[in-house]
Amino acid sequence: MTAISTSPSVPRVEIRHRVVKVMRLHLVNRLTYIGIPWIITGVALVVSIVIALLISASTPEADRQQALEGMSYSWAVLSPLWYLAVVGVQAVSAVFPFAMGFSITRREYALGTLLTYLVIAAVNATGWAVLTEIERAVNASGVVFHHFTALWLGEAGVGTVWLSLFSLQVLIFAVTSAFGAVYARWRAMGMLVLWVAVALAVLGILAVAVLTGAAPPILDWLFGLPSAGFFAALLIPAAVAFALGWGALRRAPLRG
Amino acid sequence: MDEGRPIFQQIAERVENDILSGALVEEGQVPSTNEFAMFYRINPATAGKGVNLLVEQGILYKRRGIGMFVATGARERITARRRELFVLEYVAPMLAEAASLGIEPDQLGQLITDQLTAGRLSEKETR
Amino acid sequence: MNSQNPVIQVDGLSRTYRDVPALTDVTFSLQPGIICGLLGRNGAGKTTLMRMLTGQEFPSAGSTRVFGENPVENSRVLQKMCFVSEGQRYPDGYQARHVLAGAPWFFADWDAAFADDLVEKFRLPLRRDVRKLSRGQQSALGVILGLASRAPVTIFDEPYLGLDAVARHTFYDTLLADYAERPRTILLSTHLIDEVSNLLEHVLVLDEGRLLLDQSAESLRGSASAVAGRAGDVDSFAEGRQVLHRDTLGGLATVTISGRLSAADHRAAAAAGLEIAPVSFQQLIVDLTTPSSPRTAAASVVYE
Numbered sequence: 001m002t003a004i005s006t007s008p009s010v011p012r013v014e015i016r017h018r019v020v021k022v023m024r025l026h027l028v029n030r031l032t033y034i035g036i037p038w039i040i041t042g043v044a045l046v047v048s049i050v051i052a053l054l055i056s057a058s059t060p061e062a063d064r065q066q067a068l069e070g071m072s073y074s075w076a077v078l079s080p081l082w083y084l085a086v087v088g089v090q091a092v093s094a095v096f097p098f099a100m101g102f103s104i105t106r107r108e109y110a111l112g113t114l115l116t117y118l119v120i121a122a123v124n125a126t127g128w129a130v131l132t133e134i135e136r137a138v139n140a141s142g143v144v145f146h147h148f149t150a151l152w153l154g155e156a157g158v159g160t161v162w163l164s165l166f167s168l169q170v171l172i173f174a175v176t177s178a179f180g181a182v183y184a185r186w187r188a189m190g191m192l193v194l195w196v197a198v199a200l201a202v203l204g205i206l207a208v209a210v211l212t213g214a215a216p217p218i219l220d221w222l223f224g225l226p227s228a229g230f231f232a233a234l235l236i237p238a239a240v241a242f243a244l245g246w247g248a249l250r251r252a253p254l255r256g
Numbered sequence: 257m258d259e260g261r262p263i264f265q266q267i268a269e270r271v272e273n274d275i276l277s278g279a280l281v282e283e284g285q286v287p288s289t290n291e292f293a294m295f296y297r298i299n300p301a302t303a304g305k306g307v308n309l310l311v312e313q314g315i316l317y318k319r320r321g322i323g324m325f326v327a328t329g330a331r332e333r334i335t336a337r338r339r340e341l342f343v344l345e346y347v348a349p350m351l352a353e354a355a356s357l358g359i360e361p362d363q364l365g366q367l368i369t370d371q372l373t374a375g376r377l378s379e380k381e382t383r
Numbered sequence: 384m385n386s387q388n389p390v391i392q393v394d395g396l397s398r399t400y401r402d403v404p405a406l407t408d409v410t411f412s413l414q415p416g417i418i419c420g421l422l423g424r425n426g427a428g429k430t431t432l433m434r435m436l437t438g439q440e441f442p443s444a445g446s447t448r449v450f451g452e453n454p455v456e457n458s459r460v461l462q463k464m465c466f467v468s469e470g471q472r473y474p475d476g477y478q479a480r481h482v483l484a485g486a487p488w489f490f491a492d493w494d495a496a497f498a499d500d501l502v503e504k505f506r507l508p509l510r511r512d513v514r515k516l517s518r519g520q521q522s523a524l525g526v527i528l529g530l531a532s533r534a535p536v537t538i539f540d541e542p543y544l545g546l547d548a549v550a551r552h553t554f555y556d557t558l559l560a561d562y563a564e565r566p567r568t569i570l571l572s573t574h575l576i577d578e579v580s581n582l583l584e585h586v587l588v589l590d591e592g593r594l595l596l597d598q599s600a601e602s603l604r605g606s607a608s609a610v611a612g613r614a615g616d617v618d619s620f621a622e623g624r625q626v627l628h629r630d631t632l633g634g635l636a637t638v639t640i641s642g643r644l645s646a647a648d649h650r651a652a653a654a655a656g657l658e659i660a661p662v663s664f665q666q667l668i669v670d671l672t673t674p675s676s677p678r679t680a681a682a683s684v685v686y687e
């Protein structure tokens with residue numbers, strides 16, 4: 001062989017930089033994380049407006065106000081969150097093998113993905129919280145319309161609105177990607193065990209409630225919290241789910 | 257490329273053939289190892305091995321930073337060596353075979369002369 | 384041969400899936416800057432080995448060293464490696480341009496201009512969902528990633544699936560030209576042995592998870608001959624030699640014999656009315672990995 005310049009030594013790498021690059025890799029196709037959630041937000045809003053117009057047109061003047069108030073029980077505001085469940089599963093089933101193909105380590109991928117979730121959840125929550133405030137102002141001016149100001153979002157302060165939307169997104173990301181990771185690692189058997197475990201936990205809580213005639217203290221504590229505290233507490237199961245997901249992903253084989 | 261023999265030998269032979277045919281002239285530059293590799297679609301290391309074989313035999317020489325050239329007297333050297341090989345690869349086996357068939361050396365000479373005459377005659381006929 | 388530190392060193396590497404061994408006690412090392420073929424039948428363990436070299440899979444036993452370090456979860460090593468996997472999955476909605484945009488963030492030696500050049504050469508549509516590309520176009524994307532990454536260790540796992548003959552030759556020519564200018568370690572697994580055999584400097588052959596051959600391509604070439612003729616004559620000629628493979632047709636037989644034949648052997652064969660033909664690289668590998676062949680014995684002889 002002629003002269004070879006390849007020296008078998010490797011330079012140091014800043015892992016932080018690579019984690020940031022994993023975030024960029026997630027966001028290189030902006031449709032997934034940003035485009036579709038906001039398209040869903042827009043479509044849901046349009047649907048709510050159309051419903052409001054239909055209600056206005058079909059109800060007599062006297063009942064109109066009350067009928068429109070009924071929209072404050074609509075779950076439409078949460079519709080983009082369901083889509084994020086798909087994103088969470090995809091992050092493990094498709095983006096992860098792709099990232100491995102880019103010579104990314106599992107740790108870098110997990111950290112980068114977690115950061116992406118947090119940033120995206122924060123951005124989305126901010127956007128939705130702003131829209132909630134705008135709608136509140138519209139309501140204050142006398143127009144009755146509830147899309148963003150529905151459920152607890154209609155009553156909570158802006159900080160709680162933001163925190164609740166942020167926590168819910170993080171929880172959904174973490175739980176769905178944990179399911180994805182358990183499936184990637186242990187396939188159908190893992191899914192079965194996980195579902196059985198979840199079912200047993202729910203049954204256990206129910207059993208305690210039935211036998212003692214009272215909710216378990218943890219639920220008492222949880223529902224006794226002020227709403228901001230309750231939503232902040234959602235980050236605990238999110239963290240547990242993420243840890244479970246990471247544990248599964250660490251040694252998950254690549255297939256296909 | 258011929259399957260049975262090492263590629264580097266075949267590369268060396270092809271360069272020699274080109275020198276014998278005059279396609280490559282003495283003191284003329286020959287293609288680089290990489291050009292050989294690309295042209296014959298072979299591994300550059302293999303091409304390099306073939307070229308180095310010729311350098312060892314004094315057929316080619318390197319000029320640092322410029323490239324590879326055909327040495328003066330390369331043609332003569334190749335011819336001389338091929339003649340030796342001719343004896344080894346053709347004459348010797350022919351003699352051995354002739355001996356096993358009971359053909360005497362002078363008969364062998366006659367056979368060669370006849371073959372040459374026949375060859376010339378058929379050449380004339382085709383013209 | 385040069386005496387540099389090996390770029391890849393594998394020691395007693397084994398991998399078992401449940402109770403099924405995929406790789407058994409594989410040991411070899413590769414010098415930097417060579418093109419090495421990784422050959423073997425489907426299920427021989429090629430992909431498993433490549434995944435362990437790139438830290439995507441975990442050994443059941445033994446060790447892997449790349450640039451002297453364990454590649455598992457090691458970004459210092461991994462950023463110098465590119466593994467183009469045959470069944471690479473891509474996320475929904477990713478287009479080729481997204482993939483190429485992300486590549487330079489992770490491959491330290493990425494050459495964007497070269498990538499653009501290759502996109503044109505392979506006529507890869509940049510603005511179509513990768514999942515909707517044809518098999519050949521997906522392979523082209525992999526080939527472009529592997530070449531433009533210019534990774535000091537580049538691993539191609541059957542990179543040509545769905546590529547037509549023209550595109551495959553574009554791949555071979557580009558690989559050769561770029562490699563000639565920037566020597567690097569290239570590990571290439573393929574079934575199209577005859578197409579690539581001249582590109583290889585070194586050959587690893589896996590069979591049923593075991594390393595069957597680890598030798599230079601030159602020493603393998605011409606290291607076996609096929610002898611054909613009447614069965615009785617063939618067998619007496621083959622007696623005392625290592626027979627890799629034997630076929631019969633009526634009273635005729637063809638045997639593949641390991642080892643180079645001398646001029647005397649050729650004369651003896653001619654005298655017995657036998658025909659001798661060189662065995663192609665591909666045929667040799669096929670004979671070595673066909674169950675009827677006395678495998679271990681053959682390997683020890685061919686291994687020089």
